[in-house]
Amino acid sequence: MFKKVAITLSILVLIGCIGTVAAVKLLVTEKKILSVIVPEVEKALGRSVTVAGAQSMVFPYLGVELSGVTISNTTREGFKNSDPFLGFETFIIKVEFMPLLKKVIVIDEILIRKADLLVESDAQGKFNFDDLKFMTEAKDTTKDKKPMETFPVKIKKFVIEDSRLRFYDTRAGLAVEFGSINDRTDFDMDKSMKKLTTTGELKITDMNITSGDVPTPLTGLAMTFNHDISADLGAETVTIKAISASFQKLGITLAGDISNINSDAKLHLKLNSEPMQIQDIVNEIPQSLSPELSKLTANGVVNLGLAIAGTASKPALSGVLSVANGTIKYTDLPQSINEINMAMKFTENSLDIEKLAMKLGSNPIDVVLKVNDFANPFIDGKVDAKLKLDDLREMMKLPDGFTVGGLIEASIAAKGNVDPARPEALDMKGTVAVTGLKAKTIDLKEPINVDGSMKFSPVEIAQDVVIKIADSDFGFKGSLKNYMSFVFPKRFTEKASLTMNYSSKMMNFNSFIVKKALAKPAEPAAKKAPAQILKAPLPAITVNVAGTCGTFMYDQIKLTNVKNSVSLAGQTFNVNGTAGLYGGTTKASFTLNADNLNDLKTDIVFDVNKIQVNDLISTFNDQLKDNRSLSQQLKTLDNTVSGSATFQSSFQSHGRTDEDMTKNLTGQIHSNLADGKIKGGAITNAINGPLKKFVDFKDVDFRTLRFNATIANEKLHIDTMDLKSPRVGDWNVYGPVGFDASLGLTIETRLTKEVSAPAVALQSKGKGAASALAGKYLTGTPVAGIAQNQIDRGGIPVDTEGRITLLLGMTGTASAPKVEFRGFKEGVGTSTEPQGSLKGDLKAELNKNIDAAKAKADSVANAAKAQAMAKANEAKAKADAEVKAAQDKLKAETDAAKAKADEAAKSVTDKAKNAVKGFKF
Numbered sequence: 001m002f003k004k005v006a007i008t009l010s011i012l013v014l015i016g017c018i019g020t021v022a023a024v025k026l027l028v029t030e031k032k033i034l035s036v037i038v039p040e041v042e043k044a045l046g047r048s049v050t051v052a053g054a055q056s057m058v059f060p061y062l063g064v065e066l067s068g069v070t071i072s073n074t075t076r077e078g079f080k081n082s083d084p085f086l087g088f089e090t091f092i093i094k095v096e097f098m099p100l101l102k103k104v105i106v107i108d109e110i111l112i113r114k115a116d117l118l119v120e121s122d123a124q125g126k127f128n129f130d131d132l133k134f135m136t137e138a139k140d141t142t143k144d145k146k147p148m149e150t151f152p153v154k155i156k157k158f159v160i161e162d163s164r165l166r167f168y169d170t171r172a173g174l175a176v177e178f179g180s181i182n183d184r185t186d187f188d189m190d191k192s193m194k195k196l197t198t199t200g201e202l203k204i205t206d207m208n209i210t211s212g213d214v215p216t217p218l219t220g221l222a223m224t225f226n227h228d229i230s231a232d233l234g235a236e237t238v239t240i241k242a243i244s245a246s247f248q249k250l251g252i253t254l255a256g257d258i259s260n261i262n263s264d265a266k267l268h269l270k271l272n273s274e275p276m277q278i279q280d281i282v283n284e285i286p287q288s289l290s291p292e293l294s295k296l297t298a299n300g301v302v303n304l305g306l307a308i309a310g311t312a313s314k315p316a317l318s319g320v321l322s323v324a325n326g327t328i329k330y331t332d333l334p335q336s337i338n339e340i341n342m343a344m345k346f347t348e349n350s351l352d353i354e355k356l357a358m359k360l361g362s363n364p365i366d367v368v369l370k371v372n373d374f375a376n377p378f379i380d381g382k383v384d385a386k387l388k389l390d391d392l393r394e395m396m397k398l399p400d401g402f403t404v405g406g407l408i409e410a411s412i413a414a415k416g417n418v419d420p421a422r423p424e425a426l427d428m429k430g431t432v433a434v435t436g437l438k439a440k441t442i443d444l445k446e447p448i449n450v451d452g453s454m455k456f457s458p459v460e461i462a463q464d465v466v467i468k469i470a471d472s473d474f475g476f477k478g479s480l481k482n483y484m485s486f487v488f489p490k491r492f493t494e495k496a497s498l499t500m501n502y503s504s505k506m507m508n509f510n511s512f513i514v515k516k517a518l519a520k521p522a523e524p525a526a527k528k529a530p531a532q533i534l535k536a537p538l539p540a541i542t543v544n545v546a547g548t549c550g551t552f553m554y555d556q557i558k559l560t561n562v563k564n565s566v567s568l569a570g571q572t573f574n575v576n577g578t579a580g581l582y583g584g585t586t587k588a589s590f591t592l593n594a595d596n597l598n599d600l601k602t603d604i605v606f607d608v609n610k611i612q613v614n615d616l617i618s619t620f621n622d623q624l625k626d627n628r629s630l631s632q633q634l635k636t637l638d639n640t641v642s643g644s645a646t647f648q649s650s651f652q653s654h655g656r657t658d659e660d661m662t663k664n665l666t667g668q669i670h671s672n673l674a675d676g677k678i679k680g681g682a683i684t685n686a687i688n689g690p691l692k693k694f695v696d697f698k699d700v701d702f703r704t705l706r707f708n709a710t711i712a713n714e715k716l717h718i719d720t721m722d723l724k725s726p727r728v729g730d731w732n733v734y735g736p737v738g739f740d741a742s743l744g745l746t747i748e749t750r751l752t753k754e755v756s757a758p759a760v761a762l763q764s765k766g767k768g769a770a771s772a773l774a775g776k777y778l779t780g781t782p783v784a785g786i787a788q789n790q791i792d793r794g795g796i797p798v799d800t801e802g803r804i805t806l807l808l809g810m811t812g813t814a815s816a817p818k819v820e821f822r823g824f825k826e827g828v829g830t831s832t833e834p835q836g837s838l839k840g841d842l843k844a845e846l847n848k849n850i851d852a853a854k855a856k857a858d859s860v861a862n863a864a865k866a867q868a869m870a871k872a873n874e875a876k877a878k879a880d881a882e883v884k885a886a887q888d889k890l891k892a893e894t895d896a897a898k899a900k901a902d903e904a905a906k907s908v909t910d911k912a913k914n915a916v917k918g919f920k921f
Contacts, residue, residue: 046133179206300326
């Protein structure tokens with residue numbers, strides 16, 4: 001009976017279930033599902049939602065399957081508005097039927113298939129999900145948050161299949177794509193809904209990363225996560241049996257527990273890595289990031305251990321990192337970085353490298369370092385290293401032609417706070433010693449050898465170095481004090497100072513510098529605006545450098561007994577020096593004042609004593625720039641002028657640019673040359689033209705040459721250029737020479753007595769005949785002396801030594817001079833009146849007689865004043881008559897003599913012209 005009843009009841013239940021399923025299938029249609037789900041989702045998200053299809057399931061589970069679901073992206077500018085924010089091919093949720101009868105929700109499975117999630121950030125760093133409605137709605141913070149006592153829903157399984165996630169960061173230019181995401185997570189919950197255990201695995205493959213900082217995209221990356229976690233809401237604990245993560249071949253595991261999860265959770269976790277081979281670490285870096293990684297091989301093991309304690313709001317970290325027996329080898333180099341061993345401890349606020357040792361080839365490096373308080377770091381560390389430079393050839397690829405050898409030993413210690421505002425708080429000191437350092441490059445004929453040391457502390461760097469190369473040597477000892485003020489000028493007020501003394505017996509650059517062929521001149525560039533010489537003040541450091549050099553040689557320059565000094569005080573830079581040069585001596589100084597960057601001031605002094613001038617010009621020829629016509633002409637003087645020179649000069653200028661300096665240049669030059677020669681050139685050839693009828697020459701030998709000039713207004717003003725030559729006579733040159741090589745010179749050429757003699761003899765014959773004629777007709781007359789003077793002044797003027805002086809003018813340019821004849825310089829007894837001016841002489845003689853007569857009349861008148869007025873008047877009248885008579889007589893005699901004098905003067909002039917008619921100018 002009971003059995004029948006049971007069977008009957010079972011049949012009724014089955015019929016009821018079947019009826020219920022049939023009723024649900026008939027009543028819960030696709031249209032009704034969409035009308036319920038879509039509006040609610042759109043309301044919660046604030047986005048439009050579309051669903052291609054929906055169907056319900058009743059047995060053995062209650063559930064819904066949605067297909068072709070898309071959720072629109074944000075409509076804000078700067079995002080991919082046309083792409084969906086989220087889409088998936090299939091979404092299935094299955095709810096167990098029977099637990100519902102007990103008012104318990106048990107979700108058997110949630111399945112998402114082929115989901116595609118798009119995450120973006122724009123140029124301002126805003127994300128495309130920031131405007132989702134449920135994220136922007138204000139939350140009620142007045143209500144107390146009650147701790148979770150039970151899980152609201154029981155879930156057995158969560159699955160993601162063949163899904164994708166894309167992330168684009170516009171501001172960083174970064175794109176990351178997780179091409180394939182597969183996840184299965186299983187849940188096991190007790191009846192009380194308080195205890196939960198979950199296990200699962202998440203695999204991400206086909207990861208691609210594109211960034212503007214990486215030239216080639218990273219592709220084909222993979223990651224795997226596994227977990228085994230338990231949670232007990234009653235005990236407020238989470239126990240992590242294991243969370244493991246692996247990236248390619250690298251893996252780490254997290255284990256431990258978290259308590260007090262409903263408030264500020266307490267952490268008791270440990271993270272440990274699997275022993276990681278260094279080679280695996282290298283292999284997991286995609287070669288697209290650096291193709292050179294393919295040439296790298298490595299050995300050794302890395303271990304990482306991390307403990308996480310404290311609370312969620314204030315975690316406390318501590319860990320260890322070790323490297324054992326590491327080796328890194330680059331296939332292009334025979335030597336490796338080997339014996340790498342490290343033991344390091346760290347916390348969230350400290351670092352302790354107990355040991356870091358390695359060898360570069362066979363060269364040991366040891367490091368010990370402690371750092372406390374990263375926010376205000378205090379360090380205590382030391383580095384010791386020995387480096388055999390011979391090994392560099394096997395450690396790295398050196399430039400072609402470069403060799404190096406020797407030993408460098410360094411020991412550096414640092415202790416104190418690292419604070420840019422208080423750099424003195426860090427006490428850093430040490431020594432670097434160089435022994436037998438030898439280096440050679442393609443620019444050196446011989447290797448350079450260096451021995452010495454450097455010691456440094458927070459207040460001073462001291463050097464003591466000796467350098468030898470070929471036949472040259474250079475040693476210096478120096479000290480740089482208060483250098484911290486040079487680096488941190490606002491912090492340290494005491495100015496940095498450099499003091500150095502050097503000495504050298506021989507510095508012969510010609511013995512070790514490879515002289516390169518002159519580069520082909522570049523095509524002239526478009527003219528630019530003048531550049532400012534100094535754009536920033538001179539360094540805030542006081543400099544005093546001094547030294548001596550027995551012999552200095554560079555190219556054609558050879559200096560002996562060199563003494564020089566260099567100083568910098570404030571904004572004034574100064575260089576002084578003396579040296580022997582080509583058997584003589586030289587002295588030079590240069591001063592630059594940069595108090596005003598827009599108006600720099602320079603002062604140059606350059607003196608030489610008894611130096612062959614062509615050697616001096618040749619010495620500095622290469623230093624002259626070809627940017628001005630005058631410079632180009634000066635560079636040719638080493639083949640033109642010779643002689644022993646004494647030279648004093650001083651130059652001053654000011655300005656902002658090179659052009660300003662040239663425009664504002666002023667100075668003085670004083671020079672004396674002896675026993676020299678001016679070889680034939682454009683200027684001497686031009687002068688030779690007018691002188692050929694007197695003397696023909698190519699070169700000019702001289703006994704002395706005295707030169708005085710001033711510089712102003714972009715011109716060299718020659719005050720005196722006095723040359724005395726045994727063959728061509730005495731030259732005196734004066735006038736301006738422009739910086740553009742333009743000429744405006746006057747040349748007085750006083751021919752020698754021997755050169756002048758033929759012309760003087762020819763015209764003397766004509767003057768003798770004229771004198772005889774004047775004596776015949778004018779002797780005894782008042783104008784006899786005047787006539788003879790006119791005869792003496794006729795023809796070419798000759799001085800008391802019987803020498804003729806020609807006046808020449810030179811114009812044009814130094815490369816194309818033009819010379820013109822301007823006349824002769826006055827000879828013996830000449831006056832300022834034009835030559836052959838008889839009228840002037842006669843007028844002078846008449847005025848002389850009149851003045852004498854007036855003086856006599858005045859004397860008579862004065863004597864008669866003592867007598868009666870009548871006698872005085874009578875005497876005065878008589879005197880006036882005598883004056884008139886004398887004037888009339890003189891005039892008559894003058895008129896009579898004038899005709900004879902004119903005839904004599906004409907004869908003298910004609911004969912003088914005939915005497916010199918062969919001389920043309």
